[in-house]
Amino acid sequence: MNALHLPPTSTAETVAAAVRDHGYAIVDDLVSNELLDRIAREMAPYIENSMYGTDDFSGKLTRRTGALIARSPAARELVMNPLALGTVENVLSHATTFQLHLTQIISVSPGSPPQELHKDELAWDFFPFPLNYDVQCNILWALSDYTEEMGATRVVPGSHRSDRKDYTQADTIAAAMRRGSALFYSGKIYHGAGANTSDRLRQAINVTYAVGWLRQEENQYLTTPFEIARTLPDELLKVMGYQLGCFAMGYVGDAEDPLTVLRPDQPRSVMNTAIMAKQAAHNDAAANFMSQGWD
Structure with a gap:
């Protein structure tokens, strides 16, 4: 083959x-x-x-x-x-x-x-x-x-x-x-x-x-020093894990978006509205998956 x-x-x-x-x-x-x-x-x-x-x-x-x-x-x-x-x-x-x-x-x-x-x-x-x-x-x-x-x-x-x-x-x-x-x-x-x-x-x-809700094999936050991470574009940082893994996984401080650690001048949002919207879109699919069982 x-x-x-x-x-x-x-x-x-x-x-x-x-x-x-x-x-x-x-x-x-x-x-x-x-x-x-x-x-x-x-x-x-x-x-x-x-x-x-x-x-x-x-x-x-x-x-x-x-x-x-x-x-x-x-x-x-x-x-x-x-x-x-x-x-x-x-x-x-x-x-x-x-x-x-x-x-x-x-x-x-x-x-x-x-x-x-x-x-x-x-x-x-x-x-x-x-x-x-x-x-x-x-x-x-x-x-x-x-x-x-x-x-x-x-x-x-x-x-x-x-x-x-x-x-x-x-x-x-x-x-x-x-x-x-x-x-x-x-x-x-x-x-x-x-x-x-x-x-x-x-x-x-x-x-x-x-x-996004599983632990990474390579710890991106320790592997990439903050002084380098601060120079990277937001989209790459999000892929590295500087975003919520779902609506509540991975927040920092007072339930804030983890990107605020590198971007302290950003609004200290308690919830990431884009993540929340995507989570809502997944609700029906998740319910359908669970209704089929885990076998």
Whole structure:
């Protein structure tokens, strides 16, 4: 079976539908080499100083380098990519808001064996989220070419719709793609890094988003110092989590919008009217979901 590829002209609705139907989709040639070159230059010293994993799951020949918002101005463009945000908003439309869950460059060295297959939403203490409720929409941006020999991520198509857990490498396909392409995938799909049998470093930029009411894997408020955060545009700050996760989750002080911590000159609103309006629009959908049960 060949992996599902979509053109860069695809709409967010098309990509989101593929993620819902298949658990993943590859969008070819979505960003330029120039943008990736800037990210690579900005992150190079941090990657060089990153530690290799200490166990088989994290990869003893794999480096994971985070804090991209603070360390790489170019990476902020990737986080705010319009197709990425549009797809995430569509996939997670059942929630009032979504937020940045983590940013990370994953560097898989030659000789690295295949990673254990897993689904990313297990990060929340292995809580068994319902199959019909997505809490994540993930993207792996190919910072290098992403060939099967180099250890391209392997996915199990359709596994996001099943409670099965005993998948093997024989169930997977390689999400091979060119540099600048992006693998969109559900937090429910089983996947893992492939074996790097080449003599080249395989690199991907992992940018993951989650519904706004869950705790983030990468603590964006501590990872990005206040002196940097204050210089960022409001829309990026909101994606980072400087907004209410729903009508009452994540307020500061006297029930105030968290953005007022960085923008003290803003009106100290007790309620975010935009969030409240969206929450109200979700009431009927939430009631319908709950009436169907959690099984």
